[in-house]
Amino acid sequence: MARRRQLYEGKAKILYEGPEPGTLVQYFKDDATAFNAQKKGTIPGKGVLNNRISEFLMLRLAEVGIPTHFIRRLTMREQLIREVEIVPIEVVVRNIAAGSMSTRLGIAEGTRLPRSIIEYYYKNDALNDPMVAEEHITAFGWASPQDMDDIVHLTLRINDFLTGLFLGVGITLVDFKVEFGRLWENEDMRIVLADEISPDNCRLWDTKTNEKMDKDRFRRDLGRVEEAYQEVAKRLGILPEAGMRDMKGPELMQ
Template sequence: MSRRRRIYEGKAKILFEGPEPGTLVQYFKDDATAFNNQKKGTITGKGVLNNRISEYLMVKLGEIGVPTHFVRRLNMREQLIREVEIIPIEVVIRNVVAGSLSQRFGMAEGTVLPRSIVEYYYKSDELGDPMVSEEHITAFGWASPQDLDDMLSLSLRTNDFLTGLFLGVGLRLVDFKIEFGRLYENEEMRIVLADEISPDSCRLWDVKTNEKLDKDRFRRDLGGVAEAYQEVARRLGILPEGGPRDLKGPSTMQ
């Protein structure tokens, strides 16, 4: 494999220079982190599964008109994406009380919310990804009011669609995190869904048993993390034949 220029490396992915202008190659690692990188580990085959799951969900969202950075999957661990200017805000959509929401307000996990709640967090591991308001976001220039309107609209559409999709395979979409980027094409700019959508960024519970099938199994030392991710892929009908092969992945030489 030819040497590729590494653009960025995060906790779960590496971005390489793409084969054509305006593109990047997104490589999914097996590394797992929690609590703002304080807890670290490796989940064998996670990158393969997240690549497939995120591809599937991004394609489905594209089919209903939600713009994304996704172009196509290249192999078991890599996908071709459009290069975007990432907005440094994580958008969290909550449908059921869990995680930090439960801790902040002393509410029982599993309580169904009267309506979906949208929260914003500033992307900064050093600061612990603090929650921010729309006022912070616009005042500090992270996004314009129009950007925020677009992000909110796309977030709610994504939530509505994914809630139904997962419910159809016996999974409850408890909450999830998404990110957005600015895609520049000719003289135009539009907001598109970026990063990934996978059990790393979603809380998914079995509808009947409330079994956790997401990264909470890693956060809380519940065990069976890889098996939970495989179960999500299996229910979506995309588990690679014979399980998540290519466990080491292709070379990531710079």
């Protein structure tokens, strides 16, 4: 296993320096957190499945013209990505009321919304990722008005595409969270989709039964968490080459 220098470790992933300038290696862990890391646990094989699911969805989105940071998958738990300057905003798209929206607004979970709603959250763990308005984002310089125009345009396209893709395999896309980054190429900059798209940051319900197929099974102690992630991968036609066998991560550079 190649020795790489660790640059960052988050709740579900580790970033290492890449083999070429302008690249990073993104490693998917089995660690699971909820409620801003107040609840912690492990979902065996989650990293393998999320790597494959995110790869699949990023490639499908690229085919319809959505620019992403994804380059290629390296191993069962690693993928090569472009280094981007992350916009410190989590963009949440809600198609059906669930989770915090139901709690905040008193809307019964499962209520289909009149239209898709976009919410913004400032990426700051110490502040519990507070909800913010576009005015906050542009006033404090987290993103420019042009950045936000690009982000909203891309987000709506991503929602349209993923809603149809999941519906085709019997899954309802209830809501999801995405992040974006600035990709610099010489003097040019463009906004691209970053992070991941997986059952960790999507609410996915079985279209017929409304059974939850995402991290809510971990959040709410519903059980069968691994099976839910596997079912999503199965429906998308994704099968890890070596099953759920774990793999050692890259070693840290001393």
